[in-house]
Amino acid sequence: MSFKNIAVVGTGYVGLVTGVALSDIGHSVTCVDIDEQKVELMQSGVSPIYEPGLSELMTKNIKAGRLSFTTKHQQAFAGADAIYIAVGTPQKEDGTADLRFIEAVADHIAEHLTHYAVVVTKSTVPVGTNDYIKSYIDKHTDVPFAVVSNPEFLREGSAVHDTFHGDRIVIGADSVVAGDLIEEINKPFGIPVFRTDIRSAEMIKYASNAFLATKISFVNEIANLCEKLNANVDDVARGMGQDKRIGNKFLNAGIGYGGSCFPKDTSALVQIAGNVEHEFTLLKAVIEVNYKQQRLLVEKAREHFGSLRGKTIAMLGLAFKPNTDDMREAASIILAQELILAGARVVAYDPIAMENARNVLPAAVDYADSAFAAIQGADTAFVVTEWDEICALTPGDFKANLKEPVVFDGRNCFNIETMKEAGLNYYSVGRPVVKTEKELV
Ligand SMILES: NC(=O)C1=CN([C@@H]2O[C@H](COP(=O)(O)OP(=O)(O)OC[C@H]3O[C@@H](n4cnc5c(N)ncnc54)[C@H](O)[C@@H]3O)[C@@H](O)[C@H]2O)C=CC1
Numbered sequence: 001m002s003f004k005n006i007a008v009v010g011t012g013y014v015g016l017v018t019g020v021a022l023s024d025i026g027h028s029v030t031c032v033d034i035d036e037q038k039v040e041l042m043q044s045g046v047s048p049i050y051e052p053g054l055s056e057l058m059t060k061n062i063k064a065g066r067l068s069f070t071t072k073h074q075q076a077f078a079g080a081d082a083i084y085i086a087v088g089t090p091q092k093e094d095g096t097a098d099l100r101f102i103e104a105v106a107d108h109i110a111e112h113l114t115h116y117a118v119v120v121t122k123s124t125v126p127v128g129t130n131d132y133i134k135s136y137i138d139k140h141t142d143v144p145f146a147v148v149s150n151p152e153f154l155r156e157g158s159a160v161h162d163t164f165h166g167d168r169i170v171i172g173a174d175s176v177v178a179g180d181l182i183e184e185i186n187k188p189f190g191i192p193v194f195r196t197d198i199r200s201a202e203m204i205k206y207a208s209n210a211f212l213a214t215k216i217s218f219v220n221e222i223a224n225l226c227e228k229l230n231a232n233v234d235d236v237a238r239g240m241g242q243d244k245r246i247g248n249k250f251l252n253a254g255i256g257y258g259g260s261c262f263p264k265d266t267s268a269l270v271q272i273a274g275n276v277e278h279e280f281t282l283l284k285a286v287i288e289v290n291y292k293q294q295r296l297l298v299e300k301a302r303e304h305f306g307s308l309r310g311k312t313i314a315m316l317g318l319a320f321k322p323n324t325d326d327m328r329e330a331a332s333i334i335l336a337q338e339l340i341l342a343g344a345r346v347v348a349y350d351p352i353a354m355e356n357a358r359n360v361l362p363a364a365v366d367y368a369d370s371a372f373a374a375i376q377g378a379d380t381a382f383v384v385t386e387w388d389e390i391c392a393l394t395p396g397d398f399k400a401n402l403k404e405p406v407v408f409d410g411r412n413c414f415n416i417e418t419m420k421e422a423g424l425n426y427y428s429v430g431r432p433v434v435k436t437e438k439e440l441v
């Protein structure tokens with residue numbers, strides 16, 4: 001195995017983790033980003049994002065001389081065998097993917113490429129984009145190059161683990177030689193490789209995210225039905241999941257999916273389908289179910305209290321999932337907006353995402369220093385993200401600290417029986433409601 005020179009463009013959740021992991025398996029990696037502050041931080045060995053295990057691995061490989069950071073594309077591309085594109089592809093107002101960062105990278109490549117290299121697209125891009133990238137660069141340079149689609153499947157919060165233990169590496173290439181190079185680069189990971197054409201690789205990424213989002217909206221609809229029919233979605237999901245054809249993963253009912261990818265990628269796929277006159281009815285329903293689900297706790301609280309005006313609500317967990325500082329499309333944003341609109345006061349807490357949260361939550365939100373401090377003196381609590389620290393609160397903590405003994409749990413963190421024994425009113429998702437005797441009279 002010969003180690004390669006690799007440039008990674010964009011050092012977000014995907015680019016930085018990819019760059020660090022590729023250096024850890026022996027390659028020489030230069031990461032380039034236009035954000036000077038970020039690059040300065042990384043050059044001093046500090047990760048600009050929270051991702052378990054990332055900082056340690058970063059420091060190790062910088063010290064080993066295999067990992068460096070720059071703001072200069074020309075410097076990163078010099079001598080590179082492969083140039084990985086890992087910039088953002090956010091959602092435009094109309095739901096389509098915004099490709100302006102990709103185009104900017106294509107410009108840099110066209111301008112600075114001096115020798116044959118393989119351009120590898122890690123970013124999630126609509127079907128046909130790699131062909132577009134190829135023709136775009138082609139128009140502006142005579143230097144030969146190839147384009148390979150290599151979509152990313154890591155999850156935030158376990159990105160390092162997922163990179164080393166992924167289920168598959170998808171390589172979409174029209175040039176066998178270019179595909180072989182990317183397969184060789186990835187060999188030390190020991191992960192099964194699936195080779196296909198470029199367009200199918202692009203579609204695998206969208207189809208995978210859309211399917212996972214469908215699983216979540218499906219189980220959430222079952223949960224909503226369970227509530228009306230007095231069944232328990234935890235048991236239903238467990239019973240379904242034992243069928244190997246269904247599988248037990250991604251069947252956790254709750255307040256829907258958030259994050260930087262499922263919302264934008266499902267919208268983009270609806271648009272991609274629309275562009276070829278295909279109405280993706282199923283996926284539109286998945287998105288609609290998620291829209292309602294993200295607002296569920298406010299509805300439940302309204303039903304319980306009547307009015308939320310003047311109530312203080314402890315919002316426990318703000319990130320779109322545990323173990324990340326990412327607030328993109330987090331349900332907490334919608335919930336905080338709705339609560340404040342309803343005249344409530346919100347006291348928010350998250351173990352890691354609080355700094356990012358301050359930039360996106362309404363200005364009226366107050367912040368607490370711990371989960372425990374957030375519930376002290378609040379009228380009620382909303383469980384929004386299932387961080388360990390939040391799930392470690394006991395029914396006794398809620399009973400002793402909340403003004404009213406009622407908890408709205410959007411992630412089914414707590415045991416129904418113990419909440420009942422503690423004398424709490426407890427609303428979760430798709431499970432029987434626990435009401436104190438006083439409430440039942
Ligand atoms: N976040 C995730 O968990 C996953 C994301 N993806 C996809 O990967 C892509 C990247 O996502 P994230 O890492 O979340 O993005 P991000 O928004 O966290 O990071 C993008 C980075 O690219 C930099 N950048 C923008 N233009 C640049 C340029 N011309 N040259 C150099 N750097 C530039 C930005 O400064 C930023 O640091 C997206 O297409 C996303 O859909 C795929 C799988 C997982």
Ligand SMILES: O=C(O)[C@H]1O[C@H](OP(=O)(O)OP(=O)(O)OC[C@H]2O[C@@H](n3ccc(=O)[nH]c3=O)[C@H](O)[C@@H]2O)[C@H](O)[C@@H](O)[C@@H]1O
Binds near residue numbers: 154256258260261
């Ligand atoms: O393309 C991407 O960016 C990534 O999107 C997701 O990863 P991520 O968004 O980081 O996190 P997930 O663990 O998938 O969770 C997404 C959302 O779904 C919710 N979720 C997840 C699972 C579940 O059973 N129920 C549920 O409500 C989570 O709370 C979270 O809000 C995919 O899992 C990754 O494979 C993919 O690479």
